Amino acid sequence: MIFPFPGKPKEVKFILGNEACVEAAIAAGCRFFAGYPITPSTEIAEGMAKALPRIGGTFIQMEDEIASLGAVIGASICGLKALTATSGPGFSLKQEHIGYAALTEIPCVIVNVMRGGPSTGLPTLPAQGDVMQARWGTHGDHPAIVLSPSSVKEYYELTIKAFNLSEKFRTPVILLPDEVIAHTREKLEIPENIKIVDRKKPPANVDKKNYRPYAVSRDDEVPVIPNFGEGFRFNITGLIHDDSGFPSNAPEITQSTLMRLHKKIAAGYGEIKGIEVDLPRGAEVAVLSYGASFRSAAQAAKDAQVGLVKLTTLFPFPDKEVKELAQKVKTIIVVEMNLGQLIGEVERAAGGLAKIAGVNIANGLLITPDVIREKIRACQKKT
Amino acid sequence: MPEEDISKYLRLDKLPHIWCPGCGNGIVLHAVLRAIGKLQLDQDKVAVVSGIGCSSRSAGYVDFNTLHTTHGRAIAFATGIKLARPDMTVIVLTGDGDCAAIGGNHLIHAARRNIDLTVVVFNNSIYGMTGGQSSPTTQPDDIAATAPYGNLENAFDLCELARASGASYAARSTTFHATQLPLLVEKGIQNKGFSFLDVITACPVYFGRMNKMPEAVDMLKYQRDNARNIKQWSTMTDEEKGGKFVIGELHNKPAPEYTDLYAALRARLKENK
Numbered sequence: 001m002i003f004p005f006p007g008k009p010k011e012v013k014f015i016l017g018n019e020a021c022v023e024a025a026i027a028a029g030c031r032f033f034a035g036y037p038i039t040p041s042t043e044i045a046e047g048m049a050k051a052l053p054r055i056g057g058t059f060i061q062m063e064d065e066i067a068s069l070g071a072v073i074g075a076s077i078c079g080l081k082a083l084t085a086t087s088g089p090g091f092s093l094k095q096e097h098i099g100y101a102a103l104t105e106i107p108c109v110i111v112n113v114m115r116g117g118p119s120t121g122l123p124t125l126p127a128q129g130d131v132m133q134a135r136w137g138t139h140g141d142h143p144a145i146v147l148s149p150s151s152v153k154e155y156y157e158l159t160i161k162a163f164n165l166s167e168k169f170r171t172p173v174i175l176l177p178d179e180v181i182a183h184t185r186e187k188l189e190i191p192e193n194i195k196i197v198d199r200k201k202p203p204a205n206v207d208k209k210n211y212r213p214y215a216v217s218r219d220d221e222v223p224v225i226p227n228f229g230e231g232f233r234f235n236i237t238g239l240i241h242d243d244s245g246f247p248s249n250a251p252e253i254t255q256s257t258l259m260r261l262h263k264k265i266a267a268g269y270g271e272i273k274g275i276e277v278d279l280p281r282g283a284e285v286a287v288l289s290y291g292a293s294f295r296s297a298a299q300a301a302k303d304a305q306v307g308l309v310k311l312t313t314l315f316p317f318p319d320k321e322v323k324e325l326a327q328k329v330k331t332i333i334v335v336e337m338n339l340g341q342l343i344g345e346v347e348r349a350a351g352g353l354a355k356i357a358g359v360n361i362a363n364g365l366l367i368t369p370d371v372i373r374e375k376i377r378a379c380q381k382k383t
Numbered sequence: 384m385p386e387e388d389i390s391k392y393l394r395l396d397k398l399p400h401i402w403c404p405g406c407g408n409g410i411v412l413h414a415v416l417r418a419i420g421k422l423q424l425d426q427d428k429v430a431v432v433s434g435i436g437c438s439s440r441s442a443g444y445v446d447f448n449t450l451h452t453t454h455g456r457a458i459a460f461a462t463g464i465k466l467a468r469p470d471m472t473v474i475v476l477t478g479d480g481d482c483a484a485i486g487g488n489h490l491i492h493a494a495r496r497n498i499d500l501t502v503v504v505f506n507n508s509i510y511g512m513t514g515g516q517s518s519p520t521t522q523p524d525d526i527a528a529t530a531p532y533g534n535l536e537n538a539f540d541l542c543e544l545a546r547a548s549g550a551s552y553a554a555r556s557t558t559f560h561a562t563q564l565p566l567l568v569e570k571g572i573q574n575k576g577f578s579f580l581d582v583i584t585a586c587p588v589y590f591g592r593m594n595k596m597p598e599a600v601d602m603l604k605y606q607r608d609n610a611r612n613i614k615q616w617s618t619m620t621d622e623e624k625g626g627k628f629v630i631g632e633l634h635n636k637p638a639p640e641y642t643d644l645y646a647a648l649r650a651r652l653k654e655n656k
């Protein structure tokens with residue numbers, strides 16, 4: 001388990017969500033940032049620009065978001081933990097390279113602070129409309145790890161978790177705070193003894209000349225890919241490749257490569273998942289939410305004394321846990337600042353075992369507890 | 384002087400290559416490898432980064448740290464590598480479409496930063512890999528699969544573009560000028576800063592067939608007959624320059640390099656703690 005943090009806090013701060021992300025990235029070992037300014041994510045770029053050159057790291061403002069993630073992947077290939085941060089339109093531009101990192105298995109972290117969309121939408125106002133884009137935005141069958149914080153403290157913790165997971169599973173990890181969490185100032189107790197994961201390196205005595213960077217012994221394994229410039233002289237390509245790293249379009253290699261990308265994430269589910277279920281005895285209704293919406297959901301659930309479920313890992317989606325929940329309650333109410341995104345996943349996982357209702361508002365305002373309370377009442381009447 | 388043995392830089396087990404008979408890509412790649420051989424670069428410390436296109440498949444054939452990226456974005460990936468490992472030599476192999484159309488923005492901004500990359504454009508005035516569509520270096524009236532009635536657009540002068548954007552070194556040569564080409568690449572690699580090489584090469588299969596130069600030899604003749612050395616070029620009138628192009632070292636003006644500036648920034652911050 002990566003969380004919760006053990007030990008006492010070493011420092012207490014009153015800090016903005018995006019600033020917590022910067023602090024956490026540096027604590028996680030991030031030493032490279034490339035980005036392009038966009039509200040409401042810009043404080044992350046500004047914070048990294050200030051911090052990184054002081055600690056031997058590198059910051060660069062690139063010409064656009066595609067280039068930013070390209071540079072991040074290039075730096076990561078040389079062994080640096082690397083981050084980019086964006087929002088809305090910028091996240092659309094990130095998509096091609098998210099797929100590149102997924103297929104080539106290069107660790108990186110992408111923060112997308114969700115603002116109202118589509119298009120330029122609502123640059124300064126919150127939404128949770130990028131959930132399915134985070135899951136499916138890049139083309140092809142790819143896995144996704146998507147985390148979403150509901151407080152500044154969680155933003156800090158999930159930033160560290162994002163780096164740890166990306167290093168361990170060699171995959172891009174998407175962190176999805178919304179504008180509210182990014183721009184909320186809250187108390188943060190910076191924990192001591194943070195567990196940091198670094199990517200595995202090939203053993204020192206290995207035969208470098210004949211090393212196969214994508215070789216695995218199990219079909220759900222994470223390959224041990226060397227860094228550039230350390231004597232291996234291998235090839236990385238965004239074409240489907242065999243375990244030597246060179247292109248192949250053999251059907252069996254194609255299928256097994258795609259399957260392994262998914263299986264390595266499935267095998268790590270225990271570590272990746274993030275779900276908290278609080279179900280009072282006899283509760284017939286549960287409210288499920290994430291991000292800033294969760295805070296209102298929590299208030300409403302407490303007032304109405306119904307069940308409450310928080311997701312901090314949106315993908316891989318907690319199919320099993322949601323199914324169990326659906327077996328216990330009559331209705332699950334999904335609260336999100338969009339016109340219905342994660343609710344589709346809840347419906348799929350629940351498989352008809354419970355009724356699924358949604359509170360879906362995408363007007364640029366935080367959903368308030370009273371709207372959710374009303375929905376709870378309405379559902380209680382029906383059940 | 385004996386010719387350097389470049390076979391040690393090739394991944395011989397990856398040959399034969401995918402290129403068509405008569406394609407100029409092999410000549411360009413050979414020149415790059417000769418330059419590397421001449422400079423005796425440590426193979427472990429060389430990264431070759433490419434985009435997508437026939438020319439970009441070069442990366443897979445050479446025995447360095449090789450990265451075959453996405454269409455147009457090789458320079459962005461290369462920027463990340465250079466920033467992470469300033470001690471490495473980073474060479475970008477790219478096509479004219481890759482570098483100047485979809486990747487044009489990355490080209491001008493990397494040049495502006497004067498980051499120490501050597502970008503070699505395999506300029507065949509066409510999109511080879513996708514079957515002969517027009518590119519930003521297709522000349523007016525040339526025929527392409529997407530300009531079947533003749534190209535209505537103007538072509539980039541890529542060296543001018545790189546120079547105006549801030550590159551500290553820019554040169555042009557052709558696959559016909561096989562002696563000059565490696566020397567210019569060598570100087571480009573040696574330049575500490577953004578170096579740009581526009582290499583005029585042949586796609587006889589698409590560009591040639593559509594433009595009455597169906598044989599590889601026709602295209603080499605075209606290069607021979609229309610290239611003018613920089614010295615001669617400076618004495619030519621605009622009329623004489625029509626349909627011709629200049630080759631040689633076109634720009635060489637050393638300037639502060641980006642990773643050096645960043646290292647100096649780190650040092651300065653350390654001092655003023």
Ligand SMILES: Cc1ncc(C[n+]2csc(CCOP(=O)(O)OP(=O)(O)O)c2C)c(N)n1
Pocket residue numbers: 435436437438439454477478479480481482505507509510511512513518
């Ligand atoms: C984003 C994206 N758009 C389009 C393509 C299709 N595509 C592949 S190669 C290429 C053009 C290659 O032309 P050029 O860069 O001139 O290289 P050449 O093949 O002539 O060497 C295109 C458009 C792609 N791979 N990715």
Ligand code: SF4
Pocket residue numbers: 401402403405406407408437438507511512585586587588589
């Ligand atoms: S299509 Fe043209 S550029 Fe591509 S390999 Fe064939 S000749 Fe070369």
